[in-house]
Amino acid sequence: MSDVTREPQRALNSAVDDEDWDRVTALIAEHWSALILNDAPTLLRALERLPAATLAAQPRYLAARTYLRHLSDGAGRVHRYRHSAFERPTALLDVLVEHTSRAAAERSAGHVAAAVAHVERARDALRNAPIEAAEAAQSALPHLHAQWARVREFAGQIEQAVTEYQDAYDLAVLLQDDLIRASAAASLAGIHALEGHSSAAAYWSRIAAPGSLGTTAAKYEVPARVAQALREHDRLDFDAAQRTLAAIDPATLGEHWAHVLHTKARITSAEDASALLTEIDVAAAAHPGPLSEAGLAGELVACARIDLLLRRGDLLRATAVLERAEEALARGSRVDGFDLWPAEPGHLTLARARVESASGQHRRALTTLTPLVEQAAASPRLLIETLMTAATACLHLEEPENAAGAMRHALRLAREYDLAASLSTVGRRDFIRLIETAALGDDDLIALVQQTARFPDAASAPQLTARERAVLRELATGATTAQIAERLFVSPNTVKTQLSSAYRKLGVASRKEAEAAVRRLGLS
Incomplete structure (x- = not known):
């Protein structure tokens, strides 16, 4: 946690210790989303200490306290319900929080099908709840919808994820929850950019306004920055796209590491493919098993690898990556009879x-x-x-x-x-x-x-003969036809014939294009 992120925590703890309840409520109102997402124990401590009269005047705080109690054990450590048994909840918020906590735990472990199954149960509970119960849980819903959306997105359920993010955004606007509003908009920008809906991606990026909420929100803005890089790539502005990706702090990537690598693979030139493959291997090793093989992350990582391997002409390895990815995705898409992908x-x-x-x-x-x-x-x-x-x-x-x-x-x-x-x-x-x-x-x-x-x-490089490769390498040095002929001990007409054949295979029409192809294919 950065020093900037710790500032609200320090101020809130100080106000609670001084029993300055006006200051406490002001700090909670100002840093509500940052605290509930980044420092839930500090927020819970403050809510537990608030006088009854203050809680009665702020139903949102009462609901938030109930929500946070479900996510915290007796030692005040926020944890995830992955292996714990249900406590037979009956109230709607209890049910929603139980399933949402379990869904988040399964998602963070890469068990996407199990995570989606819990989201479906939470959604069913909300759909079938009496209106009064749903209204009582309303203050927690922006955060719950955001969690459900994240589960669906990383499980590859893109259409459902868009619906959840839009619900989170709408409720966040209603409840004046700036961080959820901005993070939902950023996620929508990322999804629409990946799908190719450029206008929608630009619209949600403007709403997300990356940087407007300070460094505390940086990790929630990553999808909007990836969306910007994709849109620059789509317009063939590769240098701008590379600058945008390079500006993302690696410490803020979180679960979006695969999105960033997939976007890099689209932008990377053929000569840099090997370096990026190594970067992907290192990142995948840091996210072992289902974290890099299941759901959307698994699909994006596999596609990035296959794309880069095909550029290098390594068809055998590309085929192996494809087969392994298909097996892993099929294995991770089912749990207890629940099939993630139709x-x-x-x-x-x-x-x-x-x-x-x-x-x-x-x-x-x-x-x-x-x-x-x-x-x-x-x-x-x-x-x-x-x-x-x-x-x-x-x-x-x-x-x-x-x-x-x-x-x-x-x-x-x-x-x-x-x-x-x-x-x-x-x-x-x-x-x-x-x-x-x-x-x-x-x-x-x-x-x-x-x-x-x-x-x-x-992938075209292996189709060049050894002599054509040699002629192209000499061409890239700036040598004339006569100089190439002298260096390779052949006639100028032979050089011209070989260049003509190489140009046709590379799909180029001029010396300048041929030299660029030599650099791109790593033939120099």
């Missing part, structure tokens, strides 16, 4: 199709992608990238009309949702062929992507 995780399904295409199984890739097109309708990013992968498969299967149709559909969506970078998730050579097949050579957005995007071209 369908396969979309991003991982797309990763499977990419692996299949990279191994030359283009028909099989199309079969994998077919159900995903309908499933991805709610996620513009996933749908565009699915269409681009399908278009590439159709090219290799010599189905130009289908390839052109998928390419044009992807382009329309990319323009509508401001997701230019999603068009570059196929190799540059395939992208150029798709442009020609769909007759899109004069399109401004296509031109921007072709000139600016970072294509995942490393």
